Amino acid sequence: MSANSNNTNLNSGSVDGIVEAGERLARRPWPTTPIRSGIEVSFEFFPPATDTGAATLARCADELAPLGPNFVSVTYGAGGTTQDRTHQAVSRLARETELNVAGHLTCVGATKSQVGEVIDDYVAGGVSHIVALRGDAPEGQTDGTVSGGYADAADLVAGIRRRHDADGIEISVGAYPETHPKAASPQADLDNLKKKLDAGADRAITQFFFDTEVFLRFLERARAAGITAPIIPGIMPVTNFANITRFSSRCGTDIPDWMHDLFAGLDDAPEVHQLVSATVAAEQCRRLAEHGVTNFHFYTMNKPELTAATCRILGVKPAAKDLAKPESAPQLQQRQRVS
Numbered sequence: 001m002s003a004n005s006n007n008t009n010l011n012s013g014s015v016d017g018i019v020e021a022g023e024r025l026a027r028r029p030w031p032t033t034p035i036r037s038g039i040e041v042s043f044e045f046f047p048p049a050t051d052t053g054a055a056t057l058a059r060c061a062d063e064l065a066p067l068g069p070n071f072v073s074v075t076y077g078a079g080g081t082t083q084d085r086t087h088q089a090v091s092r093l094a095r096e097t098e099l100n101v102a103g104h105l106t107c108v109g110a111t112k113s114q115v116g117e118v119i120d121d122y123v124a125g126g127v128s129h130i131v132a133l134r135g136d137a138p139e140g141q142t143d144g145t146v147s148g149g150y151a152d153a154a155d156l157v158a159g160i161r162r163r164h165d166a167d168g169i170e171i172s173v174g175a176y177p178e179t180h181p182k183a184a185s186p187q188a189d190l191d192n193l194k195k196k197l198d199a200g201a202d203r204a205i206t207q208f209f210f211d212t213e214v215f216l217r218f219l220e221r222a223r224a225a226g227i228t229a230p231i232i233p234g235i236m237p238v239t240n241f242a243n244i245t246r247f248s249s250r251c252g253t254d255i256p257d258w259m260h261d262l263f264a265g266l267d268d269a270p271e272v273h274q275l276v277s278a279t280v281a282a283e284q285c286r287r288l289a290e291h292g293v294t295n296f297h298f299y300t301m302n303k304p305e306l307t308a309a310t311c312r313i314l315g316v317k318p319a320a321k322d323l324a325k326p327e328s329a330p331q332l333q334q335r336q337r338v339s
């Protein structure tokens with residue numbers, strides 16, 4: 001494009017509009033400056049099924065730990081399908097790292113006493129934070145509740161408080177900015193969230209979403225309904241767009257058209273896919289931060305890179321001591337000779 005055609009384009013817009021756009025851009029921090037101070041993060045992992053998976057999780061936790069998360073959590077298969085694996089992963093993280101580890105817990109398909117044993121094991125293993133969930137009924141069952149079981153997540157929260165209040169347990173619960181697919185209505189879903197918090201939960205963590213406006217509107221509705229507890233947005237960096245699309249349709253998360261356009265044809269271009277994913281997640285977090293959001297929960301899928309990149313753009317990075325480069329072998333030999 002010639003300099004002349006550029007001028008023509010500029011001149012065809014209103015000067016006021018251009019000045020206003022320039023001012024807006026100038027107010028927007030560049031990625032080199034943290035968007036705001038005081039950003040806090042937490043990370044979600046899933047329990048590995050194999051030794052290789054366990055090594056992957058250990059590496060993921062190792063790489064993300066220097067970011068100083070408030071907590072990390074490990075998911076739990078509804079109906080106890082991953083109960084042992086979750087317990088192993090939680091215990092290992094609690095034992096081998098200095099991370100504050102939260103265990104997820106679902107109540108569907110289990111009696112109160114079975115659920116109680118899991119809670120007791122968590123507490124005995126030093127876990128003092130539970131992400132309390134109903135869980136999804138097994139395939140083919142409409143409801144999944146069993147006789148002698150908890151009715152729903154609010155009932156579970158009340159049960160944990162009754163059993164372990166003296167242990168100073170922290171409880172987080174799930175929230176759904178786009179409404180849980182089985183909820184009778186958005187209002188009923190919001191009432192249910194309030195019920196869980198009133199039963200003793202400390203905070204809510206949301207299902208992942210990609211439309212930032214949807215979260216902001218949800219937050220507004222929650223505050224208007226008298227919910228004062230923290231509601232932490234769940235951020236899903238897109239590690240694999242095809243998988244996320246499948247998963248989203250099951251959990252009621254909308255994937256906007258612009259994302260389909262953006263990722264179209266990238267299945268066979270993993271590096272480009274990752275770069276686009278990092279940009280999308282960072283942009284989503286920056287927009288939320290611009291609206292005052294200071295806490296973010298990342299669904300890491302046990303892959304640290306996209307989460308670490310997004311955190312860094314938000315201004316969350318390892319403390320200076322963790323950033324020091326390890327000495328190379330020749331440097332180490334030289335220092336040992338000198339000393």
Ligand SMILES: Cc1cc2nc3c(=O)[nH]c(=O)nc-3n(C[C@H](O)[C@H](O)[C@H](O)COP(=O)(O)OP(=O)(O)OC[C@H]3O[C@@H](n4cnc5c(N)ncnc54)[C@H](O)[C@@H]3O)c2cc1C
Pocket residue numbers: 074075076077078104105106131132133134135136137142143144152153154173174175180181182183184188189190192196205206207208234
């Ligand atoms: C942060 C987060 C972490 C999660 N971690 C896990 C995990 O580790 N393991 C796992 O299995 N799942 C997990 N889930 C998914 C969760 O178990 C499902 O979304 C489940 O369907 C609802 O759980 P809840 O605790 O929100 O349920 P509730 O608070 O009891 O219900 C939420 C809403 O769904 C409606 N609802 C749910 N089930 C039914 C039903 N059977 N009939 C009628 N209405 C229903 C309720 O009326 C309400 O509106 C997680 C979700 C979130 C947001």
